[in-house]
Amino acid sequence: MQVDKAVKVKDHESVRRADAEGRIKGYETGELDSEWLREICIEAGADDVGFAALDDPSLAEERDYALEALAGTQTLISVCVKLNRDNIRSPARSLSNMEWHEAGPEVQEVGRRIALALQERGVRAVYPAMSFPMETHRFPERMWTVAHKKVAVAAGLGHMGIHRNVIHPQFGSFILLETILIQPRVSDYSEQLEWNPCLGCNLCVAACPVGAIKADEEFDFAACYTHNYREFMTGFSDWVETVADSSDADDYRERVSDAETVSMWQSLTYKPNYKSAYCVAVCPAGDDVLGPYINDKKEHMNDVVRPLQRREENVYVIPESQAELHVKKRFPNKTPRRVSSGLRPPQDRPGATPRPIGGRAAGEPSGSANGAGGDGRSANGGEPE
Numbered sequence: 001m002q003v004d005k006a007v008k009v010k011d012h013e014s015v016r017r018a019d020a021e022g023r024i025k026g027y028e029t030g031e032l033d034s035e036w037l038r039e040i041c042i043e044a045g046a047d048d049v050g051f052a053a054l055d056d057p058s059l060a061e062e063r064d065y066a067l068e069a070l071a072g073t074q075t076l077i078s079v080c081v082k083l084n085r086d087n088i089r090s091p092a093r094s095l096s097n098m099e100w101h102e103a104g105p106e107v108q109e110v111g112r113r114i115a116l117a118l119q120e121r122g123v124r125a126v127y128p129a130m131s132f133p134m135e136t137h138r139f140p141e142r143m144w145t146v147a148h149k150k151v152a153v154a155a156g157l158g159h160m161g162i163h164r165n166v167i168h169p170q171f172g173s174f175i176l177l178e179t180i181l182i183q184p185r186v187s188d189y190s191e192q193l194e195w196n197p198c199l200g201c202n203l204c205v206a207a208c209p210v211g212a213i214k215a216d217e218e219f220d221f222a223a224c225y226t227h228n229y230r231e232f233m234t235g236f237s238d239w240v241e242t243v244a245d246s247s248d249a250d251d252y253r254e255r256v257s258d259a260e261t262v263s264m265w266q267s268l269t270y271k272p273n274y275k276s277a278y279c280v281a282v283c284p285a286g287d288d289v290l291g292p293y294i295n296d297k298k299e300h301m302n303d304v305v306r307p308l309q310r311r312e313e314n315v316y317v318i319p320e321s322q323a324e325l326h327v328k329k330r331f332p333n334k335t336p337r338r339v340s341s342g343l344r345p346p347q348d349r350p351g352a353t354p355r356p357i358g359g360r361a362a363g364e365p366s367g368s369a370n371g372a373g374g375d376g377r378s379a380n381g382g383e384p385e
Contacts, residue, residue, distance in 0.1 A: 027183065028122035029072075034188040037077070044113035045106070046079035047175075048168065050155030050190035058154050058192075062146055069145050070126045072183040076146070077114065078155035081107040083174040085289065089281045091307045096281070097273045103176050104130055111178040118182060125182045139233075148177040156190035161198035162205065163213050163279035169197045172286020173279075197285045201293075204279035207308055209315045209334055211326030213279055223323035226341045227316040228276045231267035235316070238340045239264055260314070275316065278308045 009015060018024050034051060041049040052059060054066055054073055066073045087099035111127030118125040128145035135143050149166050153159055157177075158168040168175050205213045212224035229235055239256070246252035267273045282305045284293030293300045314337040317324040327336040 025122075027124050029184055032075075032123070032182075032184045032186045034186045037186055040117050041077065041079055041110075041114055044079075044117065045081065045110040046114075047082045047171065048157060049077060049079045050152070050157045051186050051188070052076045052078060052151055052154035053185065053189050056154050056189075059150060062150065065142075065145055066181055069128060070124060070181045070183065072124070073181045074185045075182050075189075076151045076155065077180040077182065078148070078152045078157050079107065079110055079114070079178050079180070080152065080157055080168060080171070080175040081110060081178075082171050083176065085174050088174060088277070089304050089308075091311050093273070093275075096277065097271075100176075100274065100277075101271045107176045107178045111180050114180050118180075123182055123184060125180055127178065127180045130176060130178050146179045146181065148179050151179045152177050153192060154190075156193055159193055159196040159198065161196070161283065161285065162200070162202070162215075162217055163208075163283065164219055165280060165283075167197040167283070167285045169193060170287045172197065172289040173283040174286070174289065199285050199290070201284060203282040203284065203305055207278040207282045207305055209276055209278065209313075209327060209331060210317060210323035211330070212323070220322065222318060222341055223321065223326075226318055226323070226339065228274055229272075230275050230316045230339070231264055232272045234341060235339070236264070236267075241340075275313075281308060 015024075037051070038049055052075070054063055054076060059076070062076075066076065081103055083103050084099050087095045090096055108127070108130045111130070115125040115127045130148070135145065149160065152166045158166045158175075161167045161173065163173070165173050166175070166177065167173050202215050205215050208224075210220070210223040210227045212220040214220070226235070231239075242255055243252060246255060263273065284290050284300060309331065310333050312333045313335070315323075315327045315331070315334045316339045317327060317336045318341055319338045324336045324338070327334050
């Protein structure tokens with residue numbers, strides 16, 4: 001049946017029916033009851049939830065991006081789901097990556113269920129990606145819509161540890177984060193946690209293969225990014241350029257081992273794989289996690305930390321960097337593999353913000369988990385520290 005363009009909108013059958021049933025009304029913008037909203041989030045599958053106001057001073061950098069995603073945003077809902085700890089801890093990194101790949105869609109689906117439930121009640125809501133896809137037209141500047149870690153901290157779900165991931169007071173580092181943006185305000189906003197769950201044990205410092213995490217809480221973004229995200233974004237572009245620069249198949253095989261080629265194929269086919277995220281694996285913080293560590297620290301070292309330290313593997317480093325020296329000095333079973341970070345100098349990127357090779361532009365992601373993340377994707381989600 002053709003569209004009858006002679007009919008005015010107010011006289012259209014759909015409009016007449018909606019009017020007769022009392023469905024001609026605007027969006028729900030009144031204040032929402034926070035306990036009612038919490039129940040919706042838990043029913044959707046969240047293991048914990050908190051609420052932050054967009055006008056919270058700690059979220060000032062998020063304001064313009066949030067309003068671009070959803071005009072009129074006033075509230076950010078932060079939710080998390082738990083991870084299976086022993087998958088993340090396993091020296092068989094395929095097990096770890098499997099858990100990231102399973103939990104990622106799970107927390108994203110939680111966000112979707114919440115948004116749909118609110119939509120049914122007339123509330124406008126959006127759920128940005130937990131990690132990817134992102135706004136790649138902005139690359140190499142900030143690509144993510146909302147910094148999940150910052151929102152989680154503002155919403156009382158935890159605090160950042162030395163390893164740059166959010167540590168939940170109960171679940172520890174073994175969480176993934178999602179954020180839902182909504183227009184209305186809520187009756188009670190969450191308060192930030194008054195204490196930091198990070199134990200200060202420095203096991204993340206000891207386990208990091210590139211020395212990116214420092215005991216003084218400094219963080220070497222370029223080192224983490226180059227190794228852990230080797231098969232993401234700029235690591236992938238560096239591999240592509242290696243293919244392009246190779247004169248023939250033999251030349252390519254001189255540059256890239258068969259195992260590395262298969263690993264890249266696996267990431268392209270079955271989602272990108274993290275090379276490390278050991279900082280999350282060894283973390284003993286959180287009420288549900290710390291018991292065995294406090295009971296027997298030596299056993300935790302022998303069962304969790306040392307197998308990762310002793311694991312034979314390539315570690316991807318920028319030539320003559322501190323990361324390369326760190327691998328050679330601390331990990332005799334690991335082989336430093338010199339590569340480019342994939343971050344090109346500004347003269348090669350017209351219109352880009354000037355910064356050094358391997359440097360970090362303002363707001364660029366750091367860390368590796370909660371968003372098994374920069375995460376882009378960082379272990380709790382792709383975002384800045």
